[in-house]
Amino acid sequence: MASINQNFLKLSAGYLFPEIARRVNAYASAHPDRAANIIRCGIGDVTEPLPAVAVAALHEGANDLADRKRFRGYGPPTGHEFVREAIAQSEFRDRGMQIANDEIFLSDGSKPDASNFLRILGNENRVAVPDPVYPVYVDTNVMAGRTGACDASDRYTGLIYMDGTPSNGFVPKPPSERADVVYLCFPNNPTGATISRGELQAWVDWAQANDALLLFDAAYEAFIRDESIPRSIFEIPGARSCAVEFRSFSKNGGFTGLRCGYTVVPKEVTGSCPDGKRIPLHGLWMRHWGTCSNGVSWPVQRAAAALCTPEGRRQMRELTDFYLENARILRASVEELGLQCWGGVHAPYVWLKCPDGLGSWQAFDQLLHASQLVVTPGAGFGRCGEGFIRVSAFNSQDNVIEAGKRLRSLVAAAV
């Protein structure tokens, strides 16, 4: 008899997005007349078509595969050299960061990378996560067996939770207890918070002093419009010895359906063996790729490289400018209602405090039922998200303007 990985049984029942979909579908089938009126600002998925350079490269890539002379089969598991070179040069070296081509590991996205990276880390690591948090960091650790059960407050024993609150601007400080692996994500999903250079330096200093590994998720770096805010942890002195960075073309290039991302693993980052010896994570991660994957498809790699050209960068900028304008509109609507909010600048999410006494899911239901607006309940991102909601700027401008108006029903509900 095939037994199952029992860690899956520990996962708390409602993964956030299926539960949102369930409630939206139930509403739509109960109110078919209003179903067409629903505006979805819940899931963080992009809405605009791919940049033209990426589309052209995809066509070219398909033509390559149709031609005996240009045909490509298996490539290097971590990506073709010209793609890794284009990324390392345009995203890092041109900005003064010393990242080698072979420190870029191309993948089908950051979600799988964040999940797979756990394979090369020991199960005895003490893992710290922010709260609120991108649920993937927590659930993948649960599946890997790095936690105990989920308690009544929706927290897993064995994980260290770092509270994000209005008083720290949703930028947690290093924990006081020992942690070996720490997740950071800036600009943040769900709160839209950014981290200052000084704050990130403090994290790197702490990681070095405490021999900890920082897993830095920079999926939203392309939304930063202020040079003083770090776009990569490798802008911070010392990070090369204690940090790994997850990057994705999902949000800057609209690749959520196409699938491409990468992990940056500097050769200086090491982990310890039982005998105290240090081993570079770079080699282990390389081994993981060689054994478990044959990499990213040829047309997609061509499309990713196209985004790294000057014209590709211009088109990504145009795309992120579009979503940032949406975020600005949403934030202005929230402020007009007199509600406290975070994000919406340098990030495609607005995070807002529900009016007094309204819980996250109550606010969610209120917005869905009174105005057919779908948002994300903050409680789905952790205990500290209770009493907040996330509104995504990934939508058409007309929908965002309309969503801004519909948020009014939140205030109406409170009075």
Ligand SMILES: *Cc1c(COP(=O)(O)O)cnc(C)c1O
């Ligand atoms: C969207 C997102 C990603 C990107 O995931 P992909 O698998 O590359 O699409 C990574 N991290 C966070 C926090 C995200 O919100």
